[in-house]
Amino acid sequence: MLKWVHENARKLGISRDKVVVAGESAGGGLSAALSLMARDKKEYKLAFQLLIYPMLDDRTAINSDPGANFGEFVWTRSANKYAWQAYLGDKAGGPQTPPYAAAGRATDLAGLPPTFIGVGSMDLFLKEDLDYATRLMAAAVPTEVMVVPGAYHVFDMYVPDAELSRRFMDAYCAALKRTLNL
Template sequence: MDARALLDPEIAEALAGMPSFDGFSFEELPALRAQREAMLAQVQLSDAVERRDLTVPGPAGAPDVVIRIHRPKGAAGPLPALYHMHGGGYVFGSRAMDDLRFDRWCPALSCVGISVEYRLAPETPYPGPLEDCYAGLRWVYEHAADLGIDRAWLGIGGASAGGGLASALALLVRDRGEFPIAFQLLIYPMLDDRMTTPSSRWEVPVWTPRSNEAGWRAYLGPRFGGDVPPYAAAARAGDLRGLPPAYVMVGSLDGFLDEDVDYAMRLTHAGVPADLRLYAGAPHGFDGLTPGTRLARLARRDMEEWLARQFAV
């Protein structure tokens, strides 16, 4: 299948001026990371949200974890909250990637946003990044009152690799049983290291099969191609019962299409409320890369409406 021929015309036009990203070497990562952080530094934010960074205890024997708290200015009382993990194929990104997302969502949804700075692969492979996310989430839950958060409505979410971490984190929270979470927002999550589905081999824009393999190799280290636990790749989980309600969104021209749709179906079969949204002609990351397009606006509206329902319960 020629996936590019099915690309939404408006998105295709918006992507035309952007540099392609097709695989990477580990030696290139420092320069690529610096380039992306420089781009993030140019993002213009509003003055409607207060942002502060906190350093909280990390996993046992590991460094502390930095989290960024976003709160709408002037908001009183405990608010619902979304604990979010940025994308970047497990090898790129920082908490700053979520600044624009929460600049919109915190005032619009009257919520608190938390973005976690987990360690990146390959320097820190699984389980380090996931344990960072768990440690930060546990601290937020335990200190919810001090943060002005109603922990009864504390949910988790993430985009791409962050969505993979969010789905794994939901499994970890369920199985450790130390505290509950209210929901999971999975934005085109990176779930399956095996890359055996038809869509995982498509030559699609943005995140190609070569990029996907490089990301999984970095994250899994010596586990790649072998015995991988479900906390590393949630698509491998055999039992999805008892997980919180989920929202799964993906574009029809995303290499993650098959694994994401399958995961949403398996959640449903396991008795977990799962809302699946599929956007025809959309590639990976379309809502952030082409924010002015019709599909991007639609995807943002759908996510916000679902989050508003979770927060209003």
């Protein structure tokens, strides 16, 4: 898809310099992995990665204690384990999981595009998302993080009209606009 977008940018009326990847949950993890691959292959440039409560690290699926109230609402530890096993099979949580499958496994994050990561304070992915954000910043990647107090996984989809959900969407839209100079 990234190749197609770049090759058809003119037909689409978009600038190749403003191509963004974005995703929520597992889609956020896939977006992060695509950013790693794009950086490594050096074929197509990304301007930004918008990662909304991204599912980044398969090791979360085997962690027996993510903390009080983490993963108790909507996306549970058992659902997470099932999803990673469906995606990776027996490799889930093991040492052979490649970063292109679980971006949280990447050791080198330098050269990735500017990033926004948003996650709720009660989301099972909070720790892995904050870890990834911290490592992005340590690699000098411009990174904005928003932790939404009291929010669980995909809270904004369950209550899209809630003030908290609207502020969350406003924040990540503003980050995207700033990066793209819109």
